Amino acid sequence: AQKVTQAQTEISVVEKEDVTLDCVYETRDTTYYLFWYKQPPSGELVFLIRRNSFDEQNEISGRYSWNFQKSTSSFNFTITASQVVDSAVYFCALSGKETSGSRLTFGEGTQLTVNP
Amino acid sequence: EPEVTQTPSHQVTQMGQEVILRCVPISNHLYFYWYRQILGQKVEFLVSFYNNEISEKSEIFDDQFSVERPDGSNFTLKIRSTKLEDSAMYFCASSVWRGGNQPQHFGDGTRLSIL
Numbered sequence: 001a002q003k004v005t006q007a008q009t010e011i012s013v014v015e016k017e018d019v020t021l022d023c024v025y026e027t028r029d030t031t032y033y034l035f036w037y038k039q040p041p042s043g044e045l046v047f048l049i050r051r052n053s054f055d056e057q058n059e060i061s062g063r064y065s066w067n068f069q070k071s072t073s074s075f076n077f078t079i080t081a082s083q084v085v086d087s088a089v090y091f092c093a094l095s096g097k098e099t100s101g102s103r104l105t106f107g108e109g110t111q112l113t114v115n116p
Numbered sequence: 117e118p119e120v121t122q123t124p125s126h127q128v129t130q131m132g133q134e135v136i137l138r139c140v141p142i143s144n145h146l147y148f149y150w151y152r153q154i155l156g157q158k159v160e161f162l163v164s165f166y167n168n169e170i171s172e173k174s175e176i177f178d179d180q181f182s183v184e185r186p187d188g189s190n191f192t193l194k195i196r197s198t199k200l201e202d203s204a205m206y207f208c209a210s211s212v213w214r215g216g217n218q219p220q221h222f223g224d225g226t227r228l229s230i231l
Contacts (some may be wrong), residue, residue: 033217038128045222052217091159095217102147102214103161103172110198 002027004094006107013082014115021077021110023092029053034068034075035104046092050059051075082114118142120223122208128229129198139192139208148191149209149220150183152176158195159207165191166214195228203230 003026013019013101019070036048049059051068059066063083067076079086089111121140125207150162161214164171165183169191180196191210195202211218 035219037222042224043205043227044224045209046220049217049220088151093159100163102211102218102220103149103164103174104151104159104220106159108158 002029002032002094002096002104002105004092004105004107006090006110007090008110009108010111010113012113012115015084016081017114018078018080019082019112019114021079021092021112023074023075023077023091023107025073025092025094027094029096031096033095034104035095036066036075036077037091037106039089039091041088041110048077070073079112082112086115087112087114118144120208120221121149122206122223122226124183124226125224126227126229128231130131131200131230132197133196135228136206137195137206137228139191139193139223140189141191141210142221143189145210145212145221147211147214147218148183148185149173149211150193151207151209151222152204152224163191164214173216181214184214198228198230200230202228204228 005024017099033054038114063080065078080089091109092107123138128219133161148165153159162215163173182194184192205227207225208223209220211220
């Protein structure tokens with residue numbers, strides 16, 4: 001069985017602060033895929049990033065960066081210089097190897113509030 | 117940019133009634149999904165669909181649920197006899213191909229309210 005844990009239920013920061021959202025996962029698959037989705041107040045789910053289990057290279061995209069560490073089963077997400085528009089619920093998700101289907105297992109989500 | 121379209125955005129239904137939620141996946145995508153999110157909770161997988169048949173379903177997807185691709189563009193979720201606990205946001209998603217490495221693109225969701 002797969003499991004995703006986002007221990008931080010809510011985070012509140014002041015604009016321009018950096019913030020890191022934690023994600024820890026469990027899976028028996030040797031090949032798996034990790035995702036982050038953003039859910040703004042309007043309710044839609046927006047795909048942000050996908051990482052493969054065999055690629056531990058971390059990535060920076062603008063103000064976003066991701067830290068994937070297989071040794072600790074973590075896939076953390078950092079927003080640099082946060083803005084009010086970053087306020088949303090952020091979900092970490094996991095999917096198994098190709099032959100076992102492609103269902104996404106989501107974490108509980110972290111509500112990020114960025115205050116002006 | 118192509119997107120997944122869901123209708124209606126909000127559906128209010130009496131308990132015991134049948135409801136059909138509709139989705140138009142991205143046109144070149146072949147794999148389709150339904151998820152639900154009870155208010156304030158995490159997103160839960162319901163079912164995946166490929167080549168006109170169910171590929172995988174969760175324990176939530178019991179006999180009251182069914183999915184169908186009635187034509188070349190629509191993908192529907194039917195709930196036969198709705199219960200109060202079916203109240204949730206239902207998301208449709210699609211991906212180019214199956215396989216966990218394919219990002220699933222979600223629609224804006226249908227909020228289902230059972231009275």
